Amino acid sequence: MAEKKTKTVLTDVARVVTFIGIGVCAAISYALYTDTLIDWYIPVGVAAAFALFSAGAMYYRWRWLTGNDSKVLNFCCHSVVVFIMLLFVFFGGNYWLADDSSEHTEQVTVEKRYRMKHNHTRRVRRGVYVPTGSVYYTYSIDVRFSDGRVKSLSIPEKRYRRIRTGSTIPLEVEMGFFGVPVVRN
Numbered sequence: 504m505a506e507k508k509t510k511t512v513l514t515d516v517a518r519v520v521t522f523i524g525i526g527v528c529a530a531i532s533y534a535l536y537t538d539t540l541i542d543w544y545i546p547v548g549v550a551a552a553f554a555l556f557s558a559g560a561m562y563y564r565w566r567w568l569t570g571n572d573s574k575v576l577n578f579c580c581h582s583v584v585v586f587i588m589l590l591f592v593f594f595g596g597n598y599w600l601a602d603d604s605s606e607h608t609e610q611v612t613v614e615k616r617y618r619m620k621h622n623h624t625r626r627v628r629r630g631v632y633v634p635t636g637s638v639y640y641t642y643s644i645d646v647r648f649s650d651g652r653v654k655s656l657s658i659p660e661k662r663y664r665r666i667r668t669g670s671t672i673p674l675e676v677e678m679g680f681f682g683v684p685v686v687r688n
Contacts, residue, residue: 517568525584528591535594540652540676540684550589558582597679605678606687610671611646614653616663618642646674656686 536543558581565577618640624632642663645655658666666672675687 514567514570521568521584525587529587532587532590532594535598537655537657538686539594539597539679540648540654540686546590546593550586550593553589554582554586557585593681597681597683598685600680601677601685601687602680603677606675607677608673609648609676611648611674613644613666613668613670613672614647615645616643616666616668617645618663646672654686 536546558578562574562578562581565580566572569576569580571577621639621641622634623637623639625635627633640660641657642660643655643657644663644666645653647653676684677687679685
């Protein structure tokens, strides 16, 4: 009986660690995507294709984690986890293993500058948040590179106020590990 209880506890811990790990990897992947000069659908399409292809052969290995023999559930679990992990490996490897010797300054044109309004909220009870009435702003610019690519970048308010539409600004760019350029702030 104690062995079964220990196995159940370990399985529950593995589920929680997997869930939190996948959430963290997804958040980091998105954060690194904002500094990577690539259209979103290219890495997403490749990762999704590989995740779905591998799920056909590997879905049964997820039974220990899901606790279920359902092919559909295990197929979906494998697909989601592998998809997010592949995006994390691509964006993380490309950014963190970028070639420092290829760093150069590129002059980019500011196409558009804008600010987005957000409301502060406070938690009233579980699942219920209400606005506090105070407002805050986030600032962004869209820049056009010399090869025609357009990228949206978040910037601090101080820099936002100094930049004008149509002006050129310097941006540090490096060649990433997988050949996709990354912007260094």
